[in-house]
Amino acid sequence: MASKIMLVDDDQNILTSVSMAVESEGFDVVTYNDGAAALEGLAKDLPDLAVFDIKMPRMDGMELLRRVREKHDFPVIFLTSKDDEIDEMLGLKMGADDYIKKPFSQRLLIERIKTILRRVDAVQKSKTDGEDEDGVLIRGRLKLDPVRHVCEWGGQDVKLTVTEFLILEALSHRPGHVKSRDQLMDIAYNDDVYVDDRTIDSHIKRLRKKFRNVDPDFDGIETLYGVGYRYTES
Numbered sequence: 666m667a668s669k670i671m672l673v674d675d676d677q678n679i680l681t682s683v684s685m686a687v688e689s690e691g692f693d694v695v696t697y698n699d700g701a702a703a704l705e706g707l708a709k710d711l712p713d714l715a716v717f718d719i720k721m722p723r724m725d726g727m728e729l730l731r732r733v734r735e736k737h738d739f740p741v742i743f744l745t746s747k748d749d750e751i752d753e754m755l756g757l758k759m760g761a762d763d764y765i766k767k768p769f770s771q772r773l774l775i776e777r778i779k780t781i782l783r784r785v786d787a788v789q790k791s792k793t794d795g796e797d798e799d800g801v802l803i804r805g806r807l808k809l810d811p812v813r814h815v816c817e818w819g820g821q822d823v824k825l826t827v828t829e830f831l832i833l834e835a836l837s838h839r840p841g842h843v844k845s846r847d848q849l850m851d852i853a854y855n856d857d858v859y860v861d862d863r864t865i866d867s868h869i870k871r872l873r874k875k876f877r878n879v880d881p882d883f884d885g886i887e888t889l890y891g892v893g894y895r896y897t898e899s
Contacts, residue, residue, distance in 0.1 A: 671712035673703040686771040700724030734760040805898040821879040836896040845893035
């Protein structure tokens with residue numbers, strides 16, 4: 666079954682040209698002109714991945730992402746036309762998986778979509794059928810189930826995006842061992858996707874915030890300045 670991609674942008678030319686390019690790669694595409702319309706569409710059917718423009722009427726991409734992350738964890742790519750990086754970093758902190766600056770190459774966007782969907786597929790197929798309980802990672806109060814994409818802390822659910830899940834899984838696999846930003850970027854992103862150090866930092870901050878929402882004393886992810894991050898089992 667073809668993956669479903671949601672495109673949300675108030676520029677009809679972008680919607681038309683990008684949807685045609687994405688459909689030519691074998692994806693099913695649904696388009697919306699603003700965030701409010703997209704939110705209504707989500708009540709009927711969920712995509713496998715969404716691409717949100719930031720600047721839109723009625724409801725912008727930031728507010729749409731905030732609403733989405735209240736209930737759903739499907740991957741989101743942001744499109745932004747701003748020259749500075751404020752929107753990009755804020756979007757990552759809110760739970761976006763990636764961002765692309767306008768004007769952009771349609772080929773680049775398609776490659777980003779494929780890369781993220783491959784990561785989703787890897788998580789879902791990390792185990793064979795019939796081995797549901799094997800492969801669950803337990804580190805102190807942390808429980809990670811790659812098959813179901815479930816994260817728990819002290820028995821409470823913690824909703825993570827695919828990128829956040831992969832980063833946390835890498836850190837918690839060997840507690841006490843340091844992962845550099847470069848190592849985490851290699852784990853979370855393929856070589857054809859460029860991200861900088863601040864992207865990983867934003868994901869780490871987002872992870873900490875989510876865990877502290879269920880446990881204000883959470884300190885399981887330690888920063889080693891100039892070196893990287895490590896998971897401390899507790």
